[in-house]
Amino acid sequence: MSVHRIIRVAPLAEGWAVFCGDLEPLVFRSGRRAEEQARALATVLADLGRAVQVLIHDRSLTLVGTAYYPAT
Numbered sequence: 001m002s003v004h005r006i007i008r009v010a011p012l013a014e015g016w017a018v019f020c021g022d023l024e025p026l027v028f029r030s031g032r033r034a035e036e037q038a039r040a041l042a043t044v045l046a047d048l049g050r051a052v053q054v055l056i057h058d059r060s061l062t063l064v065g066t067a068y069y070p071a072t
Contacts, residue, residue: 004051009034011059042069
């Protein structure tokens with residue numbers, strides 16, 4: 001697999017965050033909404049020619065899901 005951008009969804013004390021590179025984290029009340037936004041961001045980046053991997057963590061920070069978006 002080539003070098004790609006990582007988008008990570010992880011819990012905060014009071015909500016969920018989407019982390020993407022050096023950008024400020026996007027913060028949401030629900031994990032579902034955070035995951036939806038992470039996948040939407042990954043789709044946009046892939047459409048712009050950047051491969052992306054989304055990593056989803058649960059409240060214990062265990063990795064519970066991944067998705068790969070190849071550059072198009």
